[in-house]
Amino acid sequence: MALRAVWKGFLKFGAVTCGIKLINAASDSEKIHFRILNRKSGQPVKAAYVDEVTGDVVGPEDQVKGYQLDSGEYLMIEPDDIKKLKPTSEHMLEVDETVDLAAVDQRYLDKPYYVVPADAMSEEPLAVIREALSRKKAAACANIVLYQRGREVVIRPHGDGLMMTTLRNAKDVVSEKSIFDGIKVPKTDPEMVEIATMLIDKKIGKFDPSTFEDRYENALVEMIGAKKAGKKLPKPAAAPKENVVNLAEVLRKSLEKEGIKADKAKKPAARRKSAA
Template sequence: MVAPRAAWKGFLKVGSVTCGVKIIGATSEASRIHFKILNRKDGLPVKSAYVDEATGEAVDAEDQVKGFEIDTDDYVRIEPDEIKKLKLTSAHTLEVGEFVELGDIDTRYLEKPYYLIPADGAAAEAFEVIRKAMEKKKVAARSCVVLYQRGREVLIQPFGKGMLLTELRSDSEVISEQSVFKEIKKVEYDSDLTEIASLLIEKKVTRFDPSKFEDTYEDALIAMIEAKRKGEAPPKSAPRPKENLVNLAEILRKSLAQEGSGSRKGKATAFKTRSA
């Protein structure tokens, strides 16, 4: 198996300690279904192209240039070489500005993961000392990096023998929960229902195992494509579930019974007697 290519090479800097590191993508979309756009008339693939808004004619790649709109139809042109000449420390160095406790990390801000590893044997010792110290203190490092010609805030934390570097969303990209949760009204409910629901949850607790994840949408696409390839009828769509909360207590007890109540059966029965 060919080793994945590094998306970035540079240095990790913590205080006066600097070591060479590499950033390697931790995810892949190679196994996902990808569609091509076809011309409905002849069934051949079509290509996307940039066209001039005034003439409607395609513009060749060498004639394209980035532009930032400062007023209506008034642009500042930015050449590729001008972007490359920007002197940013984050273009070549992951300088750690601060550490945060792992428990304080708000997962809403976590976006895309990468692996962070030593660049070579000379960097291995310093990298391992930093990684081990972070692991001992249960902290993650906050830094920033220029990746794919864009500055990105990142979080770095120990992960196995290396580290995990995760792109962070900016605060402006995350919608405040207050703006959404304000629509939720306070409700009164029987505390016994929470106990029964807790027993139901207890029966379904397991280890976090991504190998068991199923992409039911992707599976349905594959089944549909295979059926069309064979000239067969497409699979039937799954029926929409119906809300069944007329008697929540009875539904919870039924769900618990289906899961099997085991040694806690007596407690569940007691709830049923008390609330009957």
């Protein structure tokens, strides 16, 4: 079943303009969703907006956005006030600049969308843009109005098409300096690093999302199945064991589990003793 487009408009790249549609590249429709029930009646309950002072339920026709002032009072913002702020180019995705694809910081990537041609006439220009970006290993930067909000985005080649990803603002990304500055980096033992490197080499694989497994979701399915069948619920997962102090021994055991003999990596203590 073809997914519904969440945005329709035009992509402008220099003098080239073509019609495009955006389709969600990620979906959680297959996830288990719960409803809130009344424990006494077993019936679903509805969420409602309630006046904090009177306790009365406020219907949709009486709801309006409010901005709280320093005085504690609220400034009412009418829907028409917000509509007037929409830029005239809300259906235009215009490329501002291009950047090196490798320079795009992964922390800023938010939600992905497939970019597809809106009609047959747009297929060729969109393919030309994709091929040009692919050859230069570049990403196009643009701004779009999506879900009534202006968002910065990057557009990059993806397979035989294009992928647009919304970006987080700089203020929304925590600086690594505020996290890492307080961490003391100890001097590492070369022999232990060598053992860890051997373990990495043994575990090298391919990035294959089809093998990803949501263990929590699987546990939910198992629990629901047990409840439906009137069986005992699954046992909870075992608590993780405490950290082992002897890091070298832990790494060595990890190698053995991967089928690498311990004699391929001499014990650090033995090496230091022989060196003495």
